Amino acid sequence: QVSLSHECTRAIMKLMYCPHCRGMSSVKPCNNYCLNVVKGCLANQADLNTEWKYLMDSLVVVADRIDGPYNIDTVIGTIHMRIAEAISNLQENKDSITAKVFQGCGNPKISTKGSSSEDKKRRGKVALEAKSSAQALEMLVLDAKGNLTALKTYWITLPSSLCSKKVMASSAADDKCWNGMTKGSYLPEVMGDGLANQINNPEVEVDITKPDMTIRQQIMQLKIMTNRLGNANIGNDVDFQDASDDMSGSGSGDSCPDDVCGKRLSKSPSTRQPETHAIPKQSGHGINGASSSSLPSAFLLLLSVAFIAAQHLWR
Numbered sequence: 025q026v027s028l029s030h031e032c033t034r035a036i037m038k039l040m041y042c043p044h045c046r047g048m049s050s051v052k053p054c055n056n057y058c059l060n061v062v063k064g065c066l067a068n069q070a071d072l073n074t075e076w077k078y079l080m081d082s083l084v085v086v087a088d089r090i091d092g093p094y095n096i097d098t099v100i101g102t103i104h105m106r107i108a109e110a111i112s113n114l115q116e117n118k119d120s121i122t123a124k125v126f127q128g129c130g131n132p133k134i135s136t137k138g139s140s141s142e143d144k145k146r147r148g149k150v151a152l153e154a155k156s157s158a159q160a161l162e163m164l165v166l167d168a169k170g171n172l173t174a175l176k177t178y179w180i181t182l183p184s185s186l187c188s189k190k191v192m193a194s195s196a197a198d199d200k201c202w203n204g205m206t207k208g209s210y211l212p213e214v215m216g217d218g219l220a221n222q223i224n225n226p227e228v229e230v231d232i233t234k235p236d237m238t239i240r241q242q243i244m245q246l247k248i249m250t251n252r253l254g255n256a257n258i259g260n261d262v263d264f265q266d267a268s269d270d271m272s273g274s275g276s277g278d279s280c281p282d283d284v285c286g287k288r289l290s291k292s293p294s295t296r297q298p299e300t301h302a303i304p305k306q307s308g309h310g311i312n313g314a315s316s317s318s319l320p321s322a323f324l325l326l327l328s329v330a331f332i333a334a335q336h337l338w339r
């Protein structure tokens with residue numbers, strides 16, 4: 025759902041469709057050529073990487089808590105097992121315990137009725153169910169931690185993913201690929217990640233003095249969420265309200281100095297009409313929407329579990 029600039033749209037059209045006009049429809053775009061185009065188009069998104077990685081690290085720490093000795097399911101779900109163990113311990117040491125009770129409380133009436141086989145079977149069944157539930161949570165947390173680790177570099181690996189899966193670019197060593205002009209090797213170097221590194225991008229003209237204000241808002245929201253998770257992890261009470269509530273108003277550009285970001289936009293992102301462009305597609309797949317399909321559902325699930333669980337870790 026990224027709105028593309030005019031320069032980016034032009035670069036994508038040149039990347040994907042110009043070889044058809046030259047009679048080279050079977051020639052794939054050069055991989056480095058594709059990387060420069062996509063890195064120029066997603067320069068602002070790559071700046072999410074630092075705070076995004078901090079958030080993933082914080083979620084992994086919370087997941088470790090859930091999977092460790094503070095496992096809520098283990099602590100709460102096994103209370104009945106501990107009570108059953110206490111009763112069993114009482115029965116095994118009834119003589120010494122009875123003597124202490126008689127000494128402190130007198131001589132109460134003692135029932136001679138023992139535990140029936142039905143009670144023992146029921147306790148065994150409950151214990152088995154509790155063990156199964158704990159194992160299910162453990163597997164869920166383990167799977168979520170694996171996904172979180174894989175997502176740490178999501179934003180800076182997105183160009184490579186798009187070029188290999190959506191654009192179907194050639195291999196890096198291919199010297200008979202579409203280089204933007206003809207079939208051959210691609211000579212320019214690959215640009216770095218992020219907005220600042222696109223100043224000399226040969227394929228997409230990017231104004232590095234005008235960062236995307238929506239992306240700056242999202243960077244601040246990532247910082248807020250990471251801070252909340254850090255506080256929750258050390259036992260502080262945290263109000264996990266929607267992070268967007270903290271960004272209400274017009275403070276979206278406060279974290280970016282004027283001497284770095286240049287002139288601020290005159291209109292708020294919420295009132296400005298977004299510029300939309302058709303995104304070229306090839307073989308039934310387009311560049312748009314690639315990021316949403318790559319994010320695993322376990323991440324959202326872990327967020328829900330983490331927010332509820334973190335507030336109870338130290339209570």
